[in-house]
Amino acid sequence: MKYAENILGTIGxxxxxxxxxxxxxxxxxVLAKYETFNPGNSVKDRxxxxxxxxxxxxxxxxxxxxxxxxxSGNTGMGLALAAIVKGYKLVCVMADKQSKEKMDILRAVGAKVMVCPTNVEPDDPRSYYSVSKRLAEETPNSWYVNQYDNPSNTKAHYQSTGPEIWEQTDGKVTHFIVGVGTGGTISGVGKYLKExxxxxxxWGVDTYGSVFKKYHETGIFDENEIYSYVTEGIGEDxxxxxxxxxxxxxxxxxxxKDAAVYTQRLAKEEGMFLGNSxxxxxxGVLQLKExxxxxxxxxxxxxxxxxxxVGKMFNDDWMRDRGFLDEEVSxxxxxxxxxxDKPLITVKTEELVSHAIERMRKHQISQLPVVDSEGIVGAVDESILFSAFLxxxxxxxxxxxxxxxxxYPIIDEQTSLEKLSxxxxxxxxxxxxxxxxGAYHIVTKYDVISNIN
Structure with missing residues (x-):
């Protein structure tokens, strides 16, 4: 009989x-090394x-x-599987940009999940780097994994992923391309293949908001390149x-945008239901084709x-909200x-200015149509309120x-964008x-410019 002693025996x-x-x-x-076949559905199991x-x-x-x-979720899943089999407790610290599905999956396999803000400096005490280190110092009989600097990360790919690729291609592989986050995969596989x-x-695939590309080309760690980005699992500050x-x-x-769009295209055109990276x-492969x-x-x-x-790159509302869907807008x-399906937020003529301000604050808007019993009769916006306040x-x-x-002017649904503008x-x-x-919707400058690709 052929069987694995436990789930960890199915990795690789x-x-x-x-x-x-x-x-x-x-x-x-072009061949895809399809790491979702690992039991935790990611390369991080290794x-x-x-x-x-x-x-x-x-x-x-x-x-x-x-x-x-x-x-970011995947390493946590790999750690969770091993923790279950080997009898350890697990605490995963995640940035709030990670998908809800990742957090829910980790909780489902017994991990405790703590969520930290994304848009803070790495040495900020609120960052997930800092919180992880602090928890390890405060928790008795604990071990801080630190996948970013842990050499066993690279070692795993040098000993398994790299040799598998070499053997599966019969030594004919000429290029290896992968998204870079912690660096273990590209460094371990790359070292083995080049030997x-x-x-x-x-080649590494980086994202805008990350420091890797410029540092590799110039040796300069440019803090001005660091800003928040949506793509998960690759890039670093x-x-x-x-x-x-x-x-x-x-x-x-x-x-x-390209990362999200091509995540959808992989599913719809290749039948490959894969993650954002x-x-x-x-x-990245297509950009390097020359x-x-x-x-x-x-x-x-x-x-x-x-x-x-599923709630992000495979959700058209999420994609649309970020301007990632290439839909024709005429x-x-x-x-x-x-x-x-969203109602128009208005204020009545007899309501007070304080009511309008509260409504703007609550809904995070800058303009309000004014109505009375006859219909729409006026408008207020932040510039009017500011001038009146002075x-x-x-x-x-x-x-x-x-x-x-x-x-505000009233137009119908079939009015062109040129007329609206x-x-x-x-x-x-x-x-x-x-x-x-007969329902009304409001359109502002932001609505127009948010459709500029």
Whole structure:
């Protein structure tokens, strides 16, 4: 009989899958190293087990101990599987940009999850790096994994992923391309492959808001390059020790939009239901296609499974809200179709200015149509309120009718964007759209510019 002793025995030996539709214009054979076949559905299972076994061997992790790690979710899942089998507790510290599905999955396998803000400096005490370290110092019999600087991360891929790719391609691999986060995958695989054939090219996929590409090309750690981004699992605002830049031949950067769009395209055109970093990786391959020749064998590694992004990259409302959907917008109906079920927020003529301010604050808006029993009769916006406040510091108890201006122009759903833009350009801070059912929606400058790709 053939069977694994436990779930950890199924890690590794993932298949290579030929890419077809998305790479039809690439003059090379493109093969995907499909890591979702690991039991935790990601490449991180490999290094999670290696890091635990190495920590057990040298005494850093004691029986019954608590494993603590900052993770984007996938490493946490790999650690959780090993913790279950080996009898450890697990605390995962995550940034709030990670998908809800990742957090729910970790809780489902027994991990305690702590969520920290994304948009803070790495050394900020609120960052998930800092919180992880603090918890490890405060928790008895605990071990802080630190996948970014833990050499067992790279070791796992040097000993397993790299040899698998070499064997599966019969030594014919010419390029290896992968998204870079902690750096363990690209450094471990790259080191092994280049030892077999130093002519193999190793390329990293980076994201805008991350420091890797510029640092590799110039040696400069540019803090001005660091800003918040949507893409999950790749890019960093630090330089992990696992990123061996001497092994990497170059980086290409992929936008948040392209990563999200190509994540959807992988599912719809290749039947590959994968995570956000896979979208970035395949777009990176396409951006590098001039580097490939007809007989080349390009291996691109796909990190994780699409089930962790159902509420994000596979949700059209989420995509639309961020301007990631390439939808044709020619009329105002196209502009507002993502919020046709949302009621128009208004203020009545006899209500007080304080009521209008509270409504603007609550709904985070800057304009309010004014209504009476007959319908829409005026408008107020933040500039009117500001000017009125300069004249009267006790403005709050003033009726809206005393400071409102004339009503916004009203157009129908089939009005062109050019006409809408001209009305806003003529000095109107907003325009009202009346649909066929008689309901109103408001459109502002922001609605127009948010559809600029």
């Amino acid at each position: 030996n993932t298949p290579l899958v030929k890419m077809n539709a998305l790479v039809k214009d690439v003059d090379a054979l 290094m999670a087990l290696q890091m635990i076994e190495d920590a057990e061997a040298d005494g850093r992790l004691q029986p019954g101990g608590t494993i603590i790690e900052g993770t 077999q054939n130093p002519n193999i090219k190793v 630090i330089l992990p020790k696992n990123v061996d830049f001497s092994i990497i031949d170059g980086f290409t950067k992929v936008t948040d 896979a979208g970035a990786a395949i777009k 580097h490939f020749k007809k007989d080349d064998v390009v291996v691109v590694l796909f990190h994780d499974h699409g089930s962790r992004y 009329t105002v109906a196209d502009l507002i179709k993502g919020r046709v 004249d009267d510091k006790h403005l709050g108890n003033t009726p809206i009718k005393d400071i409102m201006k004339e009503a 001209s009305l806003i350009k003529d000095g109107n801070t907003a325009v009202l759209i009346k649909n066929n059912a």
